[in-house]
Amino acid sequence: MDRFELAWAAGFFDGEGWANAVAQEGRKTKQPQARINQADPNGVPEVLLRFQRAVGGLGRIGGPYVMEGRDDLYWWQISSRGDVELLHHFLLPWLGQVKLHEFAVALERPSAASRPCGTTDDWRAWAAGLYDGEGSVYLLDHRTHDNYHLAEMCVTQCGRDTLAPEVLRRFAEIAGVGHINGPYAQEEPYSPVWRFKSAAWSDIVVVLESISPWLGPVKQTQAREAREVIESQPPLPRGNPAWGNRKTHCISGHEYASARLRPYLSRGKGVPPRDSHQCLVCARQQARVRRLQKKSVVDDDHRPLSETSAIYLLK
Template identity: 40%
Template sequence: MESHDFAWAAGFFDGEGWANRSGRGVQSRINQAGLDGVPEVLDKFQRIVGVGRIHGPVIVEGRQPLYFWEATSRPDLTRVVERIGPWLCPVKRAEFERTLGVPLPPVVWPGSLSEELAWAGGFFDGEGSTCLDKHRTHEGFFAPVIYVPQAAENGTAPELLRFRNAVGVGNISGIRRPKPPHKPYRRLRVYTLQKVQLALHLLWPFIGDVKRAQAQRVMQVMHSQPDLPRGNPAFGVAGARCCLRGHDKWNARVRPFKGRGKNEEDPMNHMRQCLACVREDAQAKRNKKRRP
């Protein structure tokens, strides 16, 4: 086994695993549902740590069959932390330290880019998904989304920050508070086809068959639909002086333009829309609301 394997296993445990005392003993477990027998990610985790047993399926009506890896002895848990402890995030490190009553090996991350991507691949195998959202403005079209949630009692979960640092893209949402007994959580999401493809390209060598198949289905839909034109066609060609309604965009501005952020780099960026059209459309919308 090499560092990439341990990093992947740590990421998978950071997403799905837990450790705790059980009566007089100790216990660690990872749950994973699967329709086609034992999920390959559980087999992979067991091979990497070299201990524990896989149990299941547990059948509950209306749910997928549940399988789980479990270790229930102190020597087994010690073996697990020797292998993946240095790559774990703070929450699961603290769980193991409380369970075993001893400090874990020193942290070795952040490692190389490939090692951090291996960790991110394991975390994505446990928590992530690739899905389709309905396009906000074009009916019948879809937009790809990479979705990774993680609970945290305070602030932003370090796992989400580490995942974003590894893949280099993604936005982390504000805190969401579901009804008890669920914990507050935040979501990391990657939007736009280009960014989703970039993230999947980086994660691909390290994610399992289930997440790969899921991503492939999403990409098949995205590449089967025609490309959408950028911007509002009524504004005309970006940067052109006149819009399609004949307004002079260069003289439609009431106040002098003051750029912010990227507009400072591109002084003509504010010409990409027609402010006269914007004002006309806003006035028409207000008039429509006033009608009895």
């Protein structure tokens, strides 16, 4: 068996699979099972066929389950103790702790401990499997430039812990870019959602190129289409002439060039700050307010009871 394909299968199972002991009709005891569901309107999903090949032809593929308004559902499944034990053995080096615990429950044995990830090829193959199951690259409309698009990468996982799911933390470590957001509460009985995201196109390219040798055709096509759109757009000019270090007026409308009343006098390095560094009109107004407030506090005891504070301060 190909080690990299097994690592990919472990990542895909971490994202989409489950294992448990299932009570079946006509049996007195629960039977170990493992299953992966995938929806596809065009027939049996290629990722299920690839997973079956990766684990040596183990299991069977069923479906479709048809429901109006939804894509047809297919599944890969094994339902014997021997097959579940064999699958556990195949995927053990890369599986996350959540799925290892599920196998332990299904097989009624202590759970194995997940292993720390690395940046070797087999771990990048694992990341590609997780991305094939839970990841995507999509386009967003630019908020200020019409007909201009931005790309975003996202990998989603559910988890009830206060710490982000282990598989997302692994993916972020392998990617070396991006960040994890969450949790986002869902209606019961659904678990809160966590998301790994990367929005800089240069970072997205780094991740895609890292995992592309093992990425499935659906996500390869999705990434290629996003890349064609992003790289066909002209570069946007950086900044707004009315703001940043080129702005001429503060937010209150004061002109920087005429705000200075006295020539600049150095109190340090001798380098005059740019005019837009601070509005001196606003600074003088704020200083006056502070002086009046301080005077009000210090002199309040000397004010006659018949005299209001406003009249006293105007003296």
